[in-house]
Amino acid sequence: xxxxxxxxxxxxxxxxxxxxxxxxxxxxxxxxxxxxxxxxxxxxxxxxxxxxxxxxxxxxxxxxxxxxxxxxxxxxxxxxxxxxxxxxxxxxxxxxxxxxxxxxxxxxxxxxxxxxxxxxxxxxxxxxxxx
Numbered sequence: 001x002x003x004x005x006x007x008x009x010x011x012x013x014x015x016x017x018x019x020x021x022x023x024x025x026x027x028x029x030x031x032x033x034x035x036x037x038x039x040x041x042x043x044x045x046x047x048x049x050x051x052x053x054x055x056x057x058x059x060x061x062x063x064x065x066x067x068x069x070x071x072x073x074x075x076x077x078x079x080x081x082x083x084x085x086x087x088x089x090x091x092x093x094x095x096x097x098x099x100x101x102x103x104x105x106x107x108x109x110x111x112x113x114x115x116x117x118x119x120x121x122x123x124x125x126x127x128x129x130x131x
Contacts, residue, residue, distance in 0.1 A: 002026075003047045003065065011039035018046060018059055026050060028059040037064070081128060093121050 002020050009016030014030035026048070033040065040046070040062070049060040081089075096118050103110040110118070 001047045001049055001063075003045065006040040006042050006044045006046060008042050009040035016040060018048060018062075024057065026057045026059045027053065027055065028062060032059050032062045034063060040064075086128070089121075089125065093118075093125060096121065 002023065004018045004020040004026070007017040007019045007025055009028070011030075016028050018026045018028050020026060028040070028048070030038070032048070045065040046062050047065055048062045050057050051060050052058070096114075099114065100110045100118055103114075109115070
């Protein structure tokens with residue numbers, strides 16, 4: 001069975017696309033998801049069968065390889081930081097991003113020792129915003 005990652009998935013519309021490890025992107029519909037799964041998170045690793053649909057390859061019997069933790073909405077909200085705790089984090093990140101932008105304005109990529117911590121902070125902020 002082919003493997004890949006979720007490129008994007010829109011739970012409201014009930015479809016999305018998977019990126020194959022070796023091959024073109026594959027269309028996926030909600031009826032191909034495992035029982036009890038209503039959405040796919042971008043970047044999640046999956047395994048799936050492929051059938052030829054009217055508009056190209058279509059995923060069948062999607063299986064999550066990196067199953068997301070089962071967390072209810074109330075548990076997620078309990079883990080979220082308070083808004084007043086987020087203010088300094090966001091402000092510090094803005095200052096760091098200004099430094100990254102300055103490097104780009106001068107026609108160079110930021111140094112690795114600068115870019116790696118910024119990337120880590122961006123991922124952490126994205127997780128906090130997505131919670």
